[in-house]
Amino acid sequence: MIDIGCGDxxxxxxxxxxASEVVGLDPDPDAIRLARAKARELGSANTEFRVGVAQELPxxxxxxxxxxxxxxx
Amino acid sequence: xxxxxxxxxxILRPRGILVDARPDSRVFAYAEHxxxxxxxxxxxxxxxxxxxxxxxxxxDRAVEKAVGSGWFRSRRAGRFWHRVxxxxxxxxxxxxxxxxxxxxxxxxxxxxxxxxKWEEDPWAIKRAVRYELxxxx
Numbered sequence: 001m002i003d004i005g006c007g008d009x010x011x012x013x014x015x016x017x018x019a020s021e022v023v024g025l026d027p028d029p030d031a032i033r034l035a036r037a038k039a040r041e042l043g044s045a046n047t048e049f050r051v052g053v054a055q056e057l058p059x060x061x062x063x064x065x066x067x068x069x070x071x072x073x
Numbered sequence: 074x075x076x077x078x079x080x081x082x083x084i085l086r087p088r089g090i091l092v093d094a095r096p097d098s099r100v101f102a103y104a105e106h107x108x109x110x111x112x113x114x115x116x117x118x119x120x121x122x123x124x125x126x127x128x129x130x131x132x133d134r135a136v137e138k139a140v141g142s143g144w145f146r147s148r149r150a151g152r153f154w155h156r157v158x159x160x161x162x163x164x165x166x167x168x169x170x171x172x173x174x175x176x177x178x179x180x181x182x183x184x185x186x187x188x189x190k191w192e193e194d195p196w197a198i199k200r201a202v203r204y205e206l207x208x209x210x
Contacts, residue, residue: 002084004077004081054076054077054080054081055076055077055080056080057080057081057083057084059084060084061083061084062083062084062085062086062087062089063084063085063086064084064085064086064089065085065086065089065090066085066089066090066091066092067081067084067085067089067090067091067092068091068092068094069077069081069091069092069093069094069095070092070094070095071094071095071096072077072095073074073077073078073093073095073132073135073136
């Protein structure tokens with residue numbers, strides 16, 4: 001799954017135990033740094049956080065089962 | 074916003090689910106005074122700032138366009154409430170002062186002497202969140 005506009009990763013990290021792979025994407029590099037630090041702290045092995053924008057997602061077509069736009073639109 | 078929805082459609086598998094969750098400005102938020110352990114009572118209402126209402130309507134139109142274009146079909150929609158907790162009323166007021174989403178003044182339902190009496194008590198803002206589950210076609 002992907003959390004588009006993930007901020008500090010709260011939602012993505014909350015979903016991680018229920019998914020095989022979670023990607024968090026946010027345009028704010030500081031938020032992504034924070035999300036990565038939280039993931040390390042929690043030992044979350046199936047999460048990845050990237051800087052990026054919702055209008056240009058750096059993924060192949062039909063890659064995810066679930067996408068979350070939480071406080072993003 | 075429509076571009077973001079188009080991208081979400083592209084990266085989702087057919088029948089994949091897009092979750093759209095955001096503040097629900099169609100209803101007021103409430104300033105609540107704590108009256109017991111885990112119990113709160115509404116003491117005022119808080120409106121959404123005009124600019125945010127405009128943004129929310131733009132988001133609504135984007136979702137309508139995504140559904141109307143056949144990228145997604147709506148599977149379920151609803152609303153839930155959550156509370157943001159504050160240790161006292163000045164803390165809540167500072168939050169409102171800093172927060173662009175809400176107007177900064179509470180429309181009070183209780184009189185000033187009561188508010189002064191409850192000044193140091195815990196408060197909460199109860200706000201609505203709308204959600205929609207959209208299935209990728």
